[in-house]
Amino acid sequence: MTTAVPLIYSFPEFSGVAEAVADHIVAAQNHALYGDYNRKKSLSDTNIASQFSGAAESMRLTKSVSEHHSASGNGTNTSSSSREQRKKKKEENRRFRIGLSGGSLINVLREGLLKRQDVEWSKWDVYFADERLVPFDSPESNYGKAKSQIFDNIPPEKGYPNIFPIEENLLNDPQECADTYEKTLIKGFASKDSVKLPMFDLILLGCAPDGHVASLFPNHETLRESYAWCAPVLNAPSGPPTRITLTVPVICHSHRVMFVVEGATKAPVISTIMERPDKGLPASIINEKAAGRIAWFVDDDAVKDVVGITKKRYKFLVHSE
Numbered sequence: 247m248t249t250a251v252p253l254i255y256s257f258p259e260f261s262g263v264a265e266a267v268a269d270h271i272v273a274a275q276n277h278a279l280y281g282d283y284n285r286k287k288s289l290s291d292t293n294i295a296s297q298f299s300g301a302a303e304s305m306r307l308t309k310s311v312s313e314h315h316s317a318s319g320n321g322t323n324t325s326s327s328s329r330e331q332r333k334k335k336k337e338e339n340r341r342f343r344i345g346l347s348g349g350s351l352i353n354v355l356r357e358g359l360l361k362r363q364d365v366e367w368s369k370w371d372v373y374f375a376d377e378r379l380v381p382f383d384s385p386e387s388n389y390g391k392a393k394s395q396i397f398d399n400i401p402p403e404k405g406y407p408n409i410f411p412i413e414e415n416l417l418n419d420p421q422e423c424a425d426t427y428e429k430t431l432i433k434g435f436a437s438k439d440s441v442k443l444p445m446f447d448l449i450l451l452g453c454a455p456d457g458h459v460a461s462l463f464p465n466h467e468t469l470r471e472s473y474a475w476c477a478p479v480l481n482a483p484s485g486p487p488t489r490i491t492l493t494v495p496v497i498c499h500s501h502r503v504m505f506v507v508e509g510a511t512k513a514p515v516i517s518t519i520m521e522r523p524d525k526g527l528p529a530s531i532i533n534e535k536a537a538g539r540i541a542w543f544v545d546d547d548a549v550k551d552v553v554g555i556t557k558k559r560y561k562f563l564v565h566s567e
């Protein structure tokens with residue numbers, strides 16, 4: 247195994263984790279929707295111009311601004327105006343595609359995201375990185391928890407995301423449930439013939455004390471699944487025994503992957519993940535295979551046993567309003 251050094255952002259308090267996680271998510275949202283972390287900056291011509299130092303860039307910008315003006319001005323340049331309209335339409339239809347896990351991650355998201363003004367909920371497509379096969383009203387349901395804790399609390403004027411839960415009538419058939427969820431993904435991410443793997447903008451993961459990530463458990467056969475996008479899990483060693491999970495190739499194909507882990511109970515597993523990748527814990531496998539696109543958001547307690555890692559100071563990417 248090669249050693250990949252992941253970005254680790256550590257904070258003294260839960261609220262610090264929640265605030266930084268929310269900033270990172272909004273930055274990913276803005277990047278997916280507008281091609282820029284900071285949407286405000288990208289919408290202002292003056293600000294854009296000042297970001298580029300080269301004369302060529304200034305000329306390019308001046309040209310595109312004047313083209314825009316002539317297109318929208320007297321209507322003589324119809325082809326460029328319809329090009330503009332197509333571009334605008336395409337931009338308007340862009341979606342932010344995110345995969346959520348369950349557990350304490352949901353509390354972090356509730357704390358961090360609900361107070362922000364710049365979450366464009368109506369442009370989110372929310373999928374689940376894993377789901378426990380329990381009724382939606384069970385406290386064990388990842389969808390149920392995310393809905394009651396986060397989505398039901400979004401003020402109506404902020405819009406509502408498209409949410410893609412599992413089929414609740416397939417709880418007794420894990421294989422069918424996983425296959426059906428895979429079809430949901432295929433519908434959302436184009437047909438399997440045209441894309442080998444779905445590419446999420448962001449997948450959010452927690453990590454349990456036993457090292458499981460999404461519902462990929464240590465030494466479990468689902469870890470080796472290399473074809474399916476979504477796999478059934480039978481006999482899970484902790485929590486509800488039947489589940490479905492996104493597979494390692496799908497998680498590692500995501501544009502970005504964030505781990506969110508807090509608490510001293512996680513310290514031993516975090517030290518194994520960081521210091522003994524040879525143990526092959528699911529989180530180490532993902533750390534390795536998605537190297538370069540992974541960031542860890544942790545509290546100081548969770549990383550207290552790890553020696554020799556460089557904790558980074560988190561630099562906020564999105565300017566607050």
Ligand SMILES: O=C(O)[C@H](O)[C@@H](O)[C@H](O)[C@H](O)COP(=O)(O)O
Pocket residue numbers: 347348349350351376377378388451452453454455458459460461485
């Ligand atoms: O359904 C699941 O089991 C979760 O998606 C799982 O992967 C979760 O993220 C970890 O168990 C961490 O959970 P905690 O943060 O609550 O410890």
